[in-house]
Amino acid sequence: MMEKSRRSFLKVAGIAAIGLGAAPAMNFAALDSNGPALPVKKKNENALHAKRWGMVIHIDKVTDKIAKKISNACHIQHNVPDFTHEVDTQKFPDIRPVNPDQEIKWLWKEKFHYAFPDKGDEFLAEKFEHLPFMVLCNHCKDAPCVQACPTQATFSREDGIVLMDFHRCIGCRFCMAACPYGSRSFNFRDPRPFIAQIDPDFPVRSKGVVEKCNLCAERLAKGELPHCVEASEGALVVGDLEDPESEVRKLLKEHYSIRRKQSLGTEPSVYYIV
Amino acid sequence: MLEIATKGTKNYWLWIAFLLIVIGAGTVAYLDQFFNGLMITGMSRDVSWGFYIANFTFLVGVAAGGVMVVIPYYLHDYEKFHRITILGEFLAVASLIMCLLFIIVDLGQPVRMLNVLLYPTPHSMLFYDMIVLNGYLFLNIVIGWKILEAERNQVKPPAWTKPLIYLSIPFAIGIHTVTAYLYCGLPGRGYWLTAILAPRFLASAFAAGPAFLIILCYIIRKFTKFDPGWDAMQTLSKIVCYAIIANLFFFLCEVFVVYYSGIPGHQSHLQYLLFGYHGYNALVPWMWSGFILMTVGAVLLIIPKLRRNYILLPVACAMIFIGAWIDKGMGMISGGFVPSPLHHVTEYTPTGQEIVITLGVYATGFLVLTILYKLATKVKEEVGG
Numbered sequence: 310m311m312e313k314s315r316r317s318f319l320k321v322a323g324i325a326a327i328g329l330g331a332a333p334a335m336n337f338a339a340l341d342s343n344g345p346a347l348p349v350k351k352k353n354e355n356a357l358h359a360k361r362w363g364m365v366i367h368i369d370k371v372t373d374k375i376a377k378k379i380s381n382a383c384h385i386q387h388n389v390p391d392f393t394h395e396v397d398t399q400k401f402p403d404i405r406p407v408n409p410d411q412e413i414k415w416l417w418k419e420k421f422h423y424a425f426p427d428k429g430d431e432f433l434a435e436k437f438e439h440l441p442f443m444v445l446c447n448h449c450k451d452a453p454c455v456q457a458c459p460t461q462a463t464f465s466r467e468d469g470i471v472l473m474d475f476h477r478c479i480g481c482r483f484c485m486a487a488c489p490y491g492s493r494s495f496n497f498r499d500p501r502p503f504i505a506q507i508d509p510d511f512p513v514r515s516k517g518v519v520e521k522c523n524l525c526a527e528r529l530a531k532g533e534l535p536h537c538v539e540a541s542e543g544a545l546v547v548g549d550l551e552d553p554e555s556e557v558r559k560l561l562k563e564h565y566s567i568r569r570k571q572s573l574g575t576e577p578s579v580y581y582i583v
Numbered sequence: 584m585l586e587i588a589t590k591g592t593k594n595y596w597l598w599i600a601f602l603l604i605v606i607g608a609g610t611v612a613y614l615d616q617f618f619n620g621l622m623i624t625g626m627s628r629d630v631s632w633g634f635y636i637a638n639f640t641f642l643v644g645v646a647a648g649g650v651m652v653v654i655p656y657y658l659h660d661y662e663k664f665h666r667i668t669i670l671g672e673f674l675a676v677a678s679l680i681m682c683l684l685f686i687i688v689d690l691g692q693p694v695r696m697l698n699v700l701l702y703p704t705p706h707s708m709l710f711y712d713m714i715v716l717n718g719y720l721f722l723n724i725v726i727g728w729k730i731l732e733a734e735r736n737q738v739k740p741p742a743w744t745k746p747l748i749y750l751s752i753p754f755a756i757g758i759h760t761v762t763a764y765l766y767c768g769l770p771g772r773g774y775w776l777t778a779i780l781a782p783r784f785l786a787s788a789f790a791a792g793p794a795f796l797i798i799l800c801y802i803i804r805k806f807t808k809f810d811p812g813w814d815a816m817q818t819l820s821k822i823v824c825y826a827i828i829a830n831l832f833f834f835l836c837e838v839f840v841v842y843y844s845g846i847p848g849h850q851s852h853l854q855y856l857l858f859g860y861h862g863y864n865a866l867v868p869w870m871w872s873g874f875i876l877m878t879v880g881a882v883l884l885i886i887p888k889l890r891r892n893y894i895l896l897p898v899a900c901a902m903i904f905i906g907a908w909i910d911k912g913m914g915m916i917s918g919g920f921v922p923s924p925l926h927h928v929t930e931y932t933p934t935g936q937e938i939v940i941t942l943g944v945y946a947t948g949f950l951v952l953t954i955l956y957k958l959a960t961k962v963k964e965e966v967g968g
Contacts, residue, residue, distance in 0.1 A: 405622070408622065410629065411628060413628075422926070423926060423927060424925070426926040427848065453769060460698040460702045461702050461704050462698075477702070478691075478692065479695045480621075482691070485631040486631060486766075487771070488924070490924055491924045491925045496691065497620050497624075497626070498619060498620040515692075516619075516621075570924075574770070
């Protein structure tokens with residue numbers, strides 16, 4: 310018995326030793342005249358850069374039609390599930406009924422007194438009652454969600470964008486409790502049956518992780534503007550908040566703007582020109 | 584020592600079998616949640632924490648409540664608690680196991696749980712909660728086990744248990760303080776954003792934990808030959824009384840600040856819980872029942888004659904325990920999420936499946952508690968108390 314376990318231990322140890330040696334050996338074998346064949350990080354030359362990304366929303370330019378166009382552009386390209394979408398029961402035969410309160414949204418319209426609950430004046434200018442206010446992640450400078458996340462799955466990038474690693478998120482939803490803007494959604498179920506056409510350019514999330522607007526970081530990296538900006542007919546503008554010459558800063562210099570719950574000190578990067 | 588748990592009466596085995604059946608049902612319900620996601624719960628985008636986290640929060644309190652027997656015995660040499668300190672420590676162990684299970688069943692991606700260790704994040708309060716909860720669990724297992732073993736062998740417990748016992752006191756305060764910090768440090772949630780949250784949590788913990796301990800003493804008296812001691816139970820009931828009054832007082836402070844200042848972001852939550860908000864009032868009867876139970880329980884314990892009544896004491900304790908469970912469980916968690924940060928109202932009720940999973944976790948805790956209490960009472964019987 311003793312002898313046998315000792316032998317099997319040696320066997321396992323031997324295999325483990327071979328395994329340890331394998332990685333350097335394979336790297337050596339993969340060497341060619343250009344040096345080691347390791348993955349190289351290369352930045353796209355056309356990538357758009359900013360010291361701190363921000364967005365300005367022209368409230369007067371957003372109609373209900375444009376609002377819908379903006380939301381759709383964002384949600385369709387980011388594989389955000391639409392729970393009103395009719396499920397292909399041949400592909401997904403055992404689909405369970407939907408709880409509409411478990412919806413997922415990144416960018417959507419709200420009435421003024423919901424978008425700005427602390428600014429709901431008793432005698433509000435009438436036009437504000439009906440205007441669609443687009444709300445999304447504010448990419449706060451001091452983001453409470455980043456502070457709350459226990460795994461750094463949510464993090465602030467150097468350029469101010471608050472990003473998420475969907476593969477690190479453990480689904481504790483602490484960030485959802487922390488966000489003062491209700492900008493985060495949780496995948497209570499597998500989103501696939503509710504995506505009409507999966508966009509292969511962006512990852513589909515799995516059940517059990519949180520998600521939110523990423524300011525189209527994947528597009529900025531390719532030198533393209535966010536989907537919402539392209540769909541907005543000039544109502545949404547993104548740019549560098551730290552650059553006094555940027556378009557967003559020029560707009561903010563000329564117009565009066567407000568931010569959502571700025572008294573909380575999170576420093577939201579989305580401004581609304583009213 | 585564990586072999587003691589393998590011998591028992593028919594009732595003992597029936598109880599164990601019952602717990603195993605509930606655990607089995609909970610496991611089946613959980614497996615379905617594991618494969619299909621948290622869609623099976625009543626939680627939503629707006630109310631993103633529910634019954635699991637509510638019970639977690641409450642049970643952290645029950646675990647911390649164990650310190651109410653440790654402090655008098657070890658810091659003040661209060662001899663009457665000699666027989667029941669082990670019960671407080673083992674109650675803490677069972678409660679903490681339930682707490683950790685509630686966290687796990689609440690996770691969307693439980694298989695990634697160890698990411699919390701792989702990417703330690705000191706600016707997240709969950710990081711500290713993990714440290715203190717596991718630390719307190721470890722301390723109580725080691726202390727409880729070693730002291731019981733020493734008692735069985737009729738020797739003094741090893742000297743190194745003493746510093747661990749002293750360390751367990753700040754840990755007990757720590758688990759509930761950090762659990763309160765999970766909530767009260769969030770800028771957008773008016774109901775939780777109050778410095779009195781941690782003291783209030785501790786007050787209700789020091790009421791609920793010892794109240795449950797008194798009920799357990801009754802059960803032990805009925806089913807074993809070990810007597811935890813009427814005097815000890817009476818002292819415990821005084822602790823429960825003061826603590827629940829402190830909890831009610833802290834709550835009234837909260838009510839005053841919220842209603843007198845009248846700041847809508849803070850007021851709307853209490854309004855929802857106590858009177859209903861824009862026609863939504865699912866939790867109103869719950870909250871009032873909770874406060875009536877706690878208040879009546881406190882009155883029963885204040886009056887010496889009623890407190891000394893053998894029949895009335897467990898009733899008062901049960902009222903306080905259930906009242907604190909409502910206040911800190913459903914009220915505290917749901918209340919914080921309704922209305923949402925955008926002042927939308929989405930109400931929350933747990934689904935049947937969510938309740939079955941919750942019961943499964945409770946049954947697991949009670950199984951641990953039963954076995955540990957079986958060991959403790961048997962050893963006490965052997966050595967004659």
